[in-house]
Amino acid sequence: MKTSRREFLKVSSLAGGGFMLALSVPGMAKLAQSGGEADFTELNHFLSIDLDGNVIFQLTAHEMGQGSGTGLPMILAEELGADWSKVKVNRAGYDKKYIGVIRETTGGSGTIQDHWDLMRRMGATAREMLKSAAANQWEVSVDQLEVEEGWVIEKGTSRKISFGELAETASKLEAPEEVEFKKPADFKIVGQSVRNLITESVVAGDANYGINVDLPNMVYASIEKCPVYKGKLKSFDDTEALKVNGVTQVLAMPALEPAEDMNHIQEGVVVIANSTWAAFKGRKALKIEWNLGENASNDNKKIEEGFAKAGEQFGKPVYTQGNYEKLKVEDGYREIEATYINPHQAHALMEPMNATAHYDGDKCQIWVGAQNASSVVLNVAKAVGIPDDKIEVHTQNSGGSFGRRYYPDTSIEAAYISKQIEQPVKLTWTREDGIQHDYFHPFQESRFSAKLKEGEFSGMQVKLIKSVDYGSGDHLWEHPYPVDHLDTYLNAVDGLVHQGAWRSVQVHSSSMGKECFIDEVAIELGKDPVAMRKELLAKEIETVKFNRPTREGQKPFDEVVKEFRTTLRKNYTSVLNYVEQNQLWEKAKSTGVGRGFAMEDFFADTVCAHIVEVEKGNSDLGIRIKKITSVLDCGIVVNPHFGRGQVEGSIIWALSALKYGGIDIKNGVVQQRNFHNNKLLRIDEVPEIEVHFVPSEEPPTGLGEPATPPLAPAVLNAIFDATGRRIRKLPATREDILA
Incomplete structure (x- = not known):
């Protein structure tokens, strides 16, 4: 080298x-x-x-x-x-x-x-x-x-x-x-389960988390935000708020024009105090009038109506291979169809959103847990009106993020406040702020149809509707299992709430539909779902036609997709071979237990498969998730302890979304507020989890997110195996299972 x-x-x-x-x-x-x-x-x-x-x-x-x-x-x-x-x-x-x-x-x-x-x-x-x-x-x-x-x-x-x-x-x-x-055979540190170097400081309480920052002459701030996305502040009366012991000042928070499209600052009223709790109490005493705007009519029904309308307006397919429409019933083909709903999801972080700022006229310093400090610099510079080389970011540890701290909204708010009051200020969001004003996981509806003939999976049509079009990575929702005839379509609709990255981003949005539908096809054909996946992956990979112009300077997208699918076949097959060699699918088969399987790649790199075992029981769902066995091909695992932790954490994260996820919108307001109605999985609900890593000497390919997307479809497939009921939405409820 x-x-x-x-x-x-x-x-x-x-x-x-x-x-x-x-x-x-x-x-x-x-x-x-x-x-x-x-x-x-x-x-x-x-x-x-x-x-x-x-x-x-x-x-x-x-x-x-x-x-x-x-x-x-x-x-x-x-x-x-x-x-x-x-x-x-x-x-x-x-x-x-x-x-x-x-x-x-x-x-x-x-x-x-x-x-x-x-x-x-x-x-x-x-x-x-x-x-x-x-x-x-x-x-x-x-x-x-x-x-x-x-x-x-x-x-x-x-x-x-x-x-x-x-x-x-x-x-x-x-x-x-x-x-x-x-x-790799000579490694002595890489591949060992080494303790986290920050553990001691975390346990001692002196780790540098954003919420722990303390500066001389610092004051504390909290913002009462307009409850409706992009609503406006009409007026406010701070008379009672200023009577609260410790409250020193109240001021308006404008929307501010962001430097990047996805960063919206919600209008509101800022309460400044000598402690966070005094600021929170002062907020409750405010009297505010809002101009809620057009989004005040938003609700879940409007989402459904928007998606239904978009479903009638598909144009040309993004990809085509063969000719799906020529597979006619009169020629012996039969068609099956299914639609899957993956709703908005909240992050609900353990450490509330926060940022500390000190604007002194010449420069602005920010102390914040941030996944994207360059975005903090760009947006803060615009908010306070100084060059970006005068912005200094002190990155802190975070008590969880899952994509939420990629966005700089708290830093923008804290910097703006500091400039107005000419003091360093720590801004802390409440738990309710964090859930109701989240960057929610985008909403997606996935419509699948398949043509079957004489025991063969001949063709498939995929129609996706998303509330965010990321504008790149179109091949990510192309099906990984080769079929002779394939069409894929995409429509994007306007979102009703603020949206952003959520653990595993768009891969999670599409995985449920893909992996549930392939299971439905296998059952319809009378084939074992795992064996059919391997059978399909053995087929020759054809070049698909990409019906969008290739971006300047880039390789033709049909070639990119073929390379992508070739990589997928290699990595998917590696995981399936491991499952077969270790008889993991067979071992999950037992009387009274439903088995479910699903697998997914994360940007063609790490591939994760889950085998889920469920049994009927007196749980809140009417079934008990007994065991989850996970297999990942992720290259060299630098620290197996962390690796297993990432997989286990991803599973628990995805199970929370499956059982309790989604948000309700009424009159433009997100109804979830705290952990009482935005529940997370409790320790007694966590099943046995067994993690396997496919031995490899290839470079690492990432472990933080890949285990999230295939979890929901694996559970839903297991529920079908146990009960005969197909659930095609999240969250899955007791009524869905027992009805």
Whole structure:
């Protein structure tokens, strides 16, 4: 693996001695005004080794419970040969220098996979420099040396020297042009269940979560928002609010024009106080008149009507293969149809939404848990009217996110308030704010039909209606199982509420319909659902016709889709082979137990399959989910403990949506307010969960979201197997199952 020093790394001494490895890549050159190489003195070091041998890693990814702050340094320490007990993590501040150079945003299950190669290169480069420093000191060949747990050791002898003793000397050496990566079979840290490096600080209560920020002269704010999406503030009376002990000021919050389309700031009234609780109490004393606007007529029935209308207005198919319409009844084909509803979902985070801001006229500092700090900078700069290079973001840990903290609304609000009152301010949303003013998971209706003849699945037609058209990734809703005749259609309708990313994004929206319908086809044909999937995947992959223009500079989309489907076949087959070899589907078969199977890819990378076992019982659903067995092909699992945790968390997340999800809208107002009517799964409702990872030496492909999409269809398929009832919507209720 070649690594040019001029293209990748800069090495220098730390103040007081030590070793610093700073990141540079060709894209950094654009930062230098002279057009030459970037000024490395301005760069944060990503890896440093001090004279005591401590290895300090600078974390740029957002830590929200998924373990990025441990997984990334594990990869680096593996190649470095570090003593894991001496690995420390510091949080690096946001800096736009790194946009386009490293992955600055945290989302899409991409942190580990996108930094895998980078972490290995950094660790391997530092390792070889430490070996060179030892070789020079001992006057031996580098080939005679190896590293182990923070020491450089001379092979065949007892001579060894610590990283700390070599750090300063190593920092004066040239970075090698080439480095070799370790073979996966030789890994000693990667692949181990290592404890999270932030656990101790979390337990001690001193971890840097956004809600814990405390600044000198700081005040506290809460906003009473218009209850209807995009409604306006008409007037307010703050007389009683100002009488509340601790309340100091009340002001209007305008909508503000966002710098990006999806960021809407709801109008409202801000209460400033000397504590969060005083601000909350002051809100309750406000008297407000709203202009609720046209969205005041929104309700769930309007959603249904909008989707019904869109379902009559499909144009040309986005993809075509073969000719579905030519498969006629008179020629022996029969058709089955089904429609599936995946509603809006709320995030309902444990740590309420919050942000702290300090605008001082020349610059604005923000303390916030953010998945996308660059969006915070862009939008805050516009809100307070100063250049974006005057915005400083101090990224904090988050108590959960699931896509919600990708959006900068609390940062925009806090910055605006700070500018108005000329003081640092901490803004905290209530639980009710977080649920009622969420960026809700988009609503989707999936209509499927299939043509069957003589035991064969001959053709399929897919018609999707979404409340958000993401404008990219159209192949994500193309069916992964090859059939001879295929049409796919898409219509987008206007959403009635604020919408955004929810754990697994559009993949979850489509998975329920895809994986339930393939089960329905298998049952209709009298075939085993798992065996039929494997049978279909063995078919030749045809090129589909893409009926939209190819974007300028991109490969023709029909070629992209064929490559995508080829990758899917490989990864799906890998998971199915593992299920078959370990007899996991057969083991789930027992008297009185219904079995369900579903599988899904996450952007063609990680593939996850769930085998769900349910039995009739006196639970709130009328059935009991007995066990869930999960199989994932996700490349190398850096930390199996975190990996299992991500799968288990995804399952619990998806089960909450299946049992209790969806939102009700009446007169434009979201009716869910807190955990009493936006329930989450309780511990006694969690079934036995067994997680399997397909052995692999391929690079990691992400684990934060892939287990969410196939869970609902696997459960619904199991319910059918147990009861004979097909449920084609979320949430699934007791009435659906027992009616």
